[in-house]
Amino acid sequence: MVAPVFDIEHALGLLELQPPFEKRDVQQARRTLAKRWHPDLAPPGRQMEHERHLKAINEAADRLERLAEGSHGGKVSVNAVKVNAAAARAAREEAGRRAYEASQAAADREQHDPFGSRMPDHSVVHRYARCVSYPEWGVGSVTGVYFTGEGDDVQQFARVQFQIGIRTVPAGTLQFVDFSKPDPGAERVQRFLTAAQHALAEGEFAVAAKRLLYARDADPGNTVVLRLLTIALLQAEDLPAAGRAVRDWLRAEGTRPAPHRFAARIYEAQGATIQAEEAAARVVTLAPADGAAWERLGRLRLRLHDRGGALDALERARVLDPTVEGLLDLALAAHLVGDLGRQVDACRQATELADEGRGHGRDEDGDPLADDARVDPALRARAWSRYAHALARTDRTSEALEACDRAVALAPDDREVRELRDRVRGRVPRELAAAG
Known part of the structure; x- marks a missing residue:
């Protein structure tokens, strides 16, 4: 069988290029289209189409790159493309002629043997x-x-x-598209949802929110749409709209902790601390093993001057999933209620976590930060500074001085810690020199 003629025009169409072109043009087009047709961005049931299309793009790009490398000056000219296109058209015409002859032979067979084939043709051309x-x-x-x-x-x-x-x-x-029939709501939802996911992947949160609004209008009770809409509006910093979206989400899925968790974040960002505390309390009721939820609840109760409630919530967070920030908040709550021992113990644990590179906080979804995002020198310095201040209130002078030295080493410009170290040094008893 004769190998098919390589059709440059078709390959250029796949890569959306125009002649003349160089190898670098092909590589740039390949990278752009690889992002556009990645299978992870395919809507449900369309992954195979994306994979096959991406494979065809890569094969065309490989052929065009080799063609550019072997061309004079590394560039394929317009004339070269025209010559190849003419050869490809001739090959297609020959294939079409043979196909026509085969179809005529099949029609002749059907005339004399009408039941020889049971495969009717239902192909329709749409515009x-x-x-x-x-x-x-x-x-x-x-x-x-x-x-x-x-x-x-x-x-x-x-x-x-x-x-x-x-x-x-x-x-x-x-x-x-058939303009004579109404567009089904389920198709509109999936269409706008797919478009919104592309916008979210590109970081265009306002555009994603607008598309998700259309999807919500098509199906107001779709929890996937309501969740993504809340996230998109929160990322776009449209807090009033995010508050309305999360309330819609709560009406549809109020028995799960996720919408209450986002409601607490949104209310906190809006400065509505009472509403944020109520939402955070519902989260810990629905998910009592969520350390991040207990930590947020304790921080909100501190802002509302509920010292006992904050202490209880932050203590639960320490047991479930301690972080440096949570432990420092626990130390603050203990200080406010006058529990010096618990304050010192929380600060000590915070410095241990900071030195080990663990417990440096969570991302916006409440998950622990990745290993490469956990090292925070400023947070480590703050933990040692708080520990030094807590020890300075006790009679453990030597330990307080060591903590001050560590804090100063981590933050040399912290004048408050340096002054604390000087005060602690003044409390160290002086040893008399031995008589000669």
Whole structure:
């Protein structure tokens, strides 16, 4: 069997390039399209389409790179593309002629043997379609549909004219539009949800929130949409809208701790400490083993001057999942209630966690920070400073002086710690020199 002619025009269409081109142009296009058609960004049930399309892009890019490397000056000219395109068209015409002859032979067989084939043709040509993988492109006009490969490797592609330009997409990702029928709500939800996930991946939180609003309007009770909408609005720092979104989420899924956890964060960011404390209390009721929730509750109770309640909550956090920040808050609560022993013990544990590189806090979702994000010299210095101040209130003068030295070594510009060290040194009894 004769190998098919390499069609440069098709490869350029896949990579969305125009001649002339160099190897560097092909590499840049490959990187851009690899991000766009990564299987992780595919909507449900479309991962295979993304994988096959990405494979076709890589194969075309490999051929174009080799072609550019072997060309004069490392650049493929417009004329070279035209010559190859003419050869490819001739090959396709020959294949079409043979296919036509085969179809005529099949029609002749069907005329004389009408029941020889039970495979009717139901193919329909559509003009308007949207790409379900990138619904934000809107509705486009299909300018061409074609096949590549042979046997089991046959793939169908479409060239679609969207508002943003022409895109080459797998035919399996197209959803043809029939303007005479209403758009089903479930399809609208999935469409806007997919578009919002792309915006979130790009860090465009305001755009993602706008798309999720459309998805919520199509299905107001969809908990996935309500959760992502709350996150997007919170990341976009639109706190009033985030508060409304989280209340919708609570009405739909109020028996789970997640919406209450986000409500506490949003109310705290808005300065509504009482409402934030109530939401945090509901979180620990629904998830009593959540150390981060107990820590947040204790911090909020400190702000509300509920010292006993803060002490109890922060003590629970220390037992479940201690962090440096939580332990320092516990030390503050113990100081406010006059429990010096607990204050010193909490500060000591905070310095141990800080020196070991553990317990340096959590991310915005309440999860422990990754190993490469845990080292925080400022937090470590603050832990030793608080420990030194706590020990200075006891009769453990030598230990207080050692803690001051560690704090000064970690934060040499901290004048308050240096002054504390001088005061502690003044309390150290002087030893009389032995007589000579």
